[in-house]
Amino acid sequence: MRIGLLTDGGYPYATGESRLWCDRLVRGLAQHEFDLYALSRSAQQEERGWIQLPGQVQRVRTAPLWAPADDGRRHGRRDRRRFAEHVRQLATSLCSDGTDGARSAQGEPGADAFAAGLYGLADLARERGGLYTALRSEATVRLLESACRAPGARRSVHLATVPDLLAFADQLERALRPLSLDWYGDEALGAADLCHAASGGPAALPGLLAKRFFGTPLLVTEYGVHLRAHYLAAGAPRADGPEGPLTEPAFRTPVRSLLAAFQRRLAAEVYRQASVITPGNTHSRRWQERCGADRAKLRTVYPGMEAERFAAVGDGDDGGDPGTLVWVGRIEPAKDLISLLHAFAEIRKAEPDARLRIVGAPAQGPEPAAYLAHCRSLAAQLFPDEAAGAHAVGDNPVSFEEIGGPETPELPDAYAAGGVVVLSSVVEGFPISLVEAMFCGRATVSTDVGAVLEIIGGTGLVVPPRNPRALADACLALLRDPERRERLGAAARARAQELFTVEQNLAAFHGIYLELISHAPVRRAAEAVNAEGAPLPFADPAEMYAPGRWTGRRQEEPARPVPSWARTGERVGAHAAAGESDV
Numbered sequence: 001m002r003i004g005l006l007t008d009g010g011y012p013y014a015t016g017e018s019r020l021w022c023d024r025l026v027r028g029l030a031q032h033e034f035d036l037y038a039l040s041r042s043a044q045q046e047e048r049g050w051i052q053l054p055g056q057v058q059r060v061r062t063a064p065l066w067a068p069a070d071d072g073r074r075h076g077r078r079d080r081r082r083f084a085e086h087v088r089q090l091a092t093s094l095c096s097d098g099t100d101g102a103r104s105a106q107g108e109p110g111a112d113a114f115a116a117g118l119y120g121l122a123d124l125a126r127e128r129g130g131l132y133t134a135l136r137s138e139a140t141v142r143l144l145e146s147a148c149r150a151p152g153a154r155r156s157v158h159l160a161t162v163p164d165l166l167a168f169a170d171q172l173e174r175a176l177r178p179l180s181l182d183w184y185g186d187e188a189l190g191a192a193d194l195c196h197a198a199s200g201g202p203a204a205l206p207g208l209l210a211k212r213f214f215g216t217p218l219l220v221t222e223y224g225v226h227l228r229a230h231y232l233a234a235g236a237p238r239a240d241g242p243e244g245p246l247t248e249p250a251f252r253t254p255v256r257s258l259l260a261a262f263q264r265r266l267a268a269e270v271y272r273q274a275s276v277i278t279p280g281n282t283h284s285r286r287w288q289e290r291c292g293a294d295r296a297k298l299r300t301v302y303p304g305m306e307a308e309r310f311a312a313v314g315d316g317d318d319g320g321d322p323g324t325l326v327w328v329g330r331i332e333p334a335k336d337l338i339s340l341l342h343a344f345a346e347i348r349k350a351e352p353d354a355r356l357r358i359v360g361a362p363a364q365g366p367e368p369a370a371y372l373a374h375c376r377s378l379a380a381q382l383f384p385d386e387a388a389g390a391h392a393v394g395d396n397p398v399s400f401e402e403i404g405g406p407e408t409p410e411l412p413d414a415y416a417a418g419g420v421v422v423l424s425s426v427v428e429g430f431p432i433s434l435v436e437a438m439f440c441g442r443a444t445v446s447t448d449v450g451a452v453l454e455i456i457g458g459t460g461l462v463v464p465p466r467n468p469r470a471l472a473d474a475c476l477a478l479l480r481d482p483e484r485r486e487r488l489g490a491a492a493r494a495r496a497q498e499l500f501t502v503e504q505n506l507a508a509f510h511g512i513y514l515e516l517i518s519h520a521p522v523r524r525a526a527e528a529v530n531a532e533g534a535p536l537p538f539a540d541p542a543e544m545y546a547p548g549r550w551t552g553r554r555q556e557e558p559a560r561p562v563p564s565w566a567r568t569g570e571r572v573g574a575h576a577a578a579g580e581s582d583v
Contacts, residue, residue, distance in 0.1 A: 003035070009041040024502050039178065090117030091143055095258070125180045161254075201230075207273075217275045271291065284430075305432070324417060326418035327356070331358070341356075
């Protein structure tokens with residue numbers, strides 16, 4: 001089976017999202033061939049290169065969404081009329097009142113207008129190109145302005161100014177850049193038996209077009225719901241990180257409203273066209289249902305994690321320092337380390353010998369660094385260095401460490417250091433650090449956010465978020481009861497090994513692949529049918545249904561003119577196995 005794996009800002013790049021589970025998926029399903037279609041998010045990400053790819057990766061096509069995309073083409077009069085009609089449909093659907101995602105997916109007229117406009121622009125881009133210039137033209141701004149001023153438009157967009165419309169036109173052009181790619185040929189996505197999008201949003205757009213042009217089934221996996229991430233990031237100005245802007249710039253209300261409507265409509269269309277949707281947990285599943293996903297299409301598939309990495313800690317007899325709490329994760333405001341430090345102050349009043357080890361990845365970007373500095377300052381105020389005697393060196397009970405540093409050279413060492421692992425987040429999707437602690441056989445105290453309750457399943461203590469007192473009481477209960485810690489840790493490890501291993505993840509996707517292919521229509525070559533359209537007996541040799549290549553390497557289709565920003569390297573056949581690249 002030939003799988004077209006669609007990613008955005010992750011695999012096969014060395015940095016970014018989804019790279020770990022995608023790599024495990026490709027390596028674990030060695031019986032299938034994979035073609036990778038990857039969108040990159042920044043020049044820095046491309047400069048850091050790709051990870052080593054396995055031999056079953058036959059082709060890699062990449063496109064930078066951050067680069068200028070002008071292909072030098074201009075529309076004639078007829079094409080301008082086509083373009084104006086499709087943009088008018090798109091703009092009307094985004095500005096109309098009552099754009100609730102759930103209703104849209106079930107047949108609201110606005111959803112039909114969005115789909116008509118989106119696919120109309122895709123057809124125009126495939127036939128004529130020129131979307132970059134057209135979407136940034138004065139005509140687009142006038143069409144957007146007309147839709148915003150039309151009767152029935154939402155109040156949030158009615159007062160949009162020209163700068164607002166220019167800003168949204170810029171963001172719209174960026175979001176629609178996948179429509180202009182040269183991925184939609186018979187020897188590209190047209191040759192895939194199945195498209196698997198590693199996330200919603202931009203990654204799923206090529207899958208939508210592959211289904212429209214070739215009827216290719218689409219599988220969408222969301223371990224973090226793209227629409228939810230947009231809502232959380234909208235309007236939050238942040239500094240740039242090493243991978244480019246961490247969130248969108250701070251826009252005025254009309255622009256934020258239009259962007260949210262676009263993402264909502266796109267999510268609804270992706271869910272409507274997908275054959276199967278695989279959320280990573282029940283929390284994500286509820287978001288998808290709220291945005292219009294059909295329950296019959298939803299199959300929860302938990303992320304697969306490498307249990308062997310934590311086997312030494314989980315199998316060992318050492319339960320860690322019984323008086324030490326451990327926190328592991330990315331140091332950022334959503335993790336609410338402030339509440340954790342205040343909770344630890346209460347813990348120290350009851351247990352003076354308790355210690356807290358905060359272990360995180362190296363801070364990347366100004367905002368995480370500033371938050372880390374604030375947490376260090378608060379810890380110094382709450383816990384002045386204490387000394388055992390007049391001539392001893394003072395010591396702070398709270399330590400801030402980095403993975404790879406002298407105190408915690410490896411990630412399992414962080415979990416091995418303490419008897420209780422704490423999660424204090426106020427926003428969380430699928431808590432990876434919690435599952436890692438479970439693999440290590442550690443008792444946990446967590447806040448009730450995201451998929452925490454589903455992951456824990458009764459094998460740890462859960463408290464409300466932003467409640468230092470409750471967090472402190474739960475930690476004290478485990479610190480004072482070693483038998484309960486051991487019992488909960490053993491139960492947590494058994495649950496993690498049953499639900500969250502790589503093996504269960506691979507088995508689930510392999511079954512879904514086979515199911516989708518069994519229901520997909522067979523695309524027969526013209527010579528395989530007779531004049532009446534009936535299939536010719538024995539037109540295809542039996543060996544064509546066996547894995548592998550029996551008739552030599554496919555011939556590449558002639559390249560059609562494409563934008564310079566989309567001219568990327570391609571790896572085919574033996575080059576993929578050797579890890580070579582033309583990029």
